[in-house]
Amino acid sequence: MSHEVWLEQAEVYALGALDEDERGGFEAHLAEGCVICVERIRETSDALPLLARALRQEAPPAALKTRLLEAIDDDEDAIETEEEESATLPVRRAPRWAWWAGWATALAAAGLLLVVGFSLSKTREELERLRGRVAILQEELTEREATLRFLSDPKARYVSLAGLPASPGASGWLLWNPETHQGLFLARGLPPAPPDRVYELWAIATSEPVPAGVFKVDAAGRGFLRLPPLPETKTFDKFAVTLEPAGGVARPTGAMHLLGSL
Amino acid sequence: MGPVPATEAVELVAQVARGDREAFGRFYDRYASLVFAMALRLLRARSEAEDLLQEVFLQAWRRAATYDPDRGNPEAWLVTMTRTRGIDKLRSRRRREERIRPVEDESPADQGAVASGADRSEAKLTVMGALAGLPDLQRRVLELAYFDGLTQSEIATRLGEPLGTVKTRMRTGLERLRGFLGSASGASVS
Numbered sequence: 001m002s003h004e005v006w007l008e009q010a011e012v013y014a015l016g017a018l019d020e021d022e023r024g025g026f027e028a029h030l031a032e033g034c035v036i037c038v039e040r041i042r043e044t045s046d047a048l049p050l051l052a053r054a055l056r057q058e059a060p061p062a063a064l065k066t067r068l069l070e071a072i073d074d075d076e077d078a079i080e081t082e083e084e085e086s087a088t089l090p091v092r093r094a095p096r097w098a099w100w101a102g103w104a105t106a107l108a109a110a111g112l113l114l115v116v117g118f119s120l121s122k123t124r125e126e127l128e129r130l131r132g133r134v135a136i137l138q139e140e141l142t143e144r145e146a147t148l149r150f151l152s153d154p155k156a157r158y159v160s161l162a163g164l165p166a167s168p169g170a171s172g173w174l175l176w177n178p179e180t181h182q183g184l185f186l187a188r189g190l191p192p193a194p195p196d197r198v199y200e201l202w203a204i205a206t207s208e209p210v211p212a213g214v215f216k217v218d219a220a221g222r223g224f225l226r227l228p229p230l231p232e233t234k235t236f237d238k239f240a241v242t243l244e245p246a247g248g249v250a251r252p253t254g255a256m257h258l259l260g261s262l
Numbered sequence: 263m264g265p266v267p268a269t270e271a272v273e274l275v276a277q278v279a280r281g282d283r284e285a286f287g288r289f290y291d292r293y294a295s296l297v298f299a300m301a302l303r304l305l306r307a308r309s310e311a312e313d314l315l316q317e318v319f320l321q322a323w324r325r326a327a328t329y330d331p332d333r334g335n336p337e338a339w340l341v342t343m344t345r346t347r348g349i350d351k352l353r354s355r356r357r358r359e360e361r362i363r364p365v366e367d368e369s370p371a372d373q374g375a376v377a378s379g380a381d382r383s384e385a386k387l388t389v390m391g392a393l394a395g396l397p398d399l400q401r402r403v404l405e406l407a408y409f410d411g412l413t414q415s416e417i418a419t420r421l422g423e424p425l426g427t428v429k430t431r432m433r434t435g436l437e438r439l440r441g442f443l444g445s446a447s448g449a450s451v452s
Binding site for chain 2: 060
């Protein structure tokens with residue numbers, strides 16, 4: 001088969017329109033390391049957003065921006081609020097206060113009703129806030145559905161990562177789908193990262209590391225990460241975790257804590 | 263080589279990655295219209311497009327730290343996220359609909375998409391006037407793949423045309439698209 005045919009398939013592959021029977025063969029060709037096809041995929045991928053730019057632009061309703069900015073505020077507040085609440089719930093531990101708590105709740109509800117009654121704008125604000133929450137919940141639901149689909153895919157492979165001298169007691173496991181380039185990563189036993197540092201996962205294709213997401217660990221040293229989309233043109237065979245400056249970096253600079261091979 | 267990444271936009275993403283809310287507001291202002299246009303075209307339903315827009319920007323906020331300029335400019339990053347999520351939604355919608363009513367094609371009038379009259383008259387407003395010059399059939403094949411997530415044989419079935427014809431049109435369309443890139447990459451949407 002002439003290479004011209006592969007090049008044609010490379011373009012269609014970038015567009016995501018290659019039929020399944022051709023896709024397998026083309027990916028095998030890519031896996032042989034054809035840089036010409038990789039370059040053609042990149043050129044085509046760069047050109048595709050032009051189709052989006054050719055659409056008639058339309059500004060979204062202004063309320064969406066407000067909602068979004070509230071949602072990102074809520075995004076962090078939600079975690080803090082949950083912690084505060086769980087720390088201050090004497091009612092559950094002391095049932096004799098339950099009666100008072102009931103009254104307190106009733107009074108709070110009555111107070112809330114009054115506030116709502118007096119101020120319609122408050123209600124609107126609350127509605128906007130709830131819409132923001134709904135957007136976040138929808139986002140989470142979509143992610144969970146994607147996770148379930150991913151977990152049930154028979155092509156997913158298990159990669160075990162072992163602790164290195166920087167964290168000999170740590171371990172990690174990665175569920176990696178080499179076809180879709182999606183992955184879920186769990187780590188445990190890692191030391192807590194200093195405030196200005198994060199752990200960064202690397203997917204390594206023939207000794208070239210590609211950033212695969214950053215994560216923090218809880219007090220027990222556990223961390224979780226759903227990998228961002230990784231370049232489908234690369235064949236990753238190793239995965240590693242390093243400690244890096246907050247926000248992550250494009251190339252590893254810090255000590256390596258975990259390493260594993262496919 | 264791809265388009266020269268707009269360094270200012272790349273810096274904006276870096277600020278967002280550091281949790282700068284004000285920068286996120288500017289990032290939103292810069293790209294919201296593009297993402298919304300894309301979402302509307304993908305889902306063809308206003309409320310769903312609004313949800314998709316929110317989800318894409320939330321995702322951008324959460325994953326800004328993983329953005330890699332080597333893999334494309336911020337615009338391409340956002341457009342790709344919008345397309346991936348939008349097509350996911352389209353596919354799950356199709357699966358839901360298939361369970362309810364097995365076969366129902368879109369009306370032919372609904373398929374022309376971007377090339378509809380209103381859009382054509384607005385085409386001069388976009389820097390991609392040249393793209394509007396793409397012959398309708400080539401353009402339609404590209405759109406069915408890009409915006410509707412169909413493969414070549416699905417497109418052939420949808421259009422009732424031989425697979426070979428679809429392949430030729432797609433190839434010619436993509437060639438022209440790549441050709442436009444050189445002249446368009448420096449320009450910006452007003």
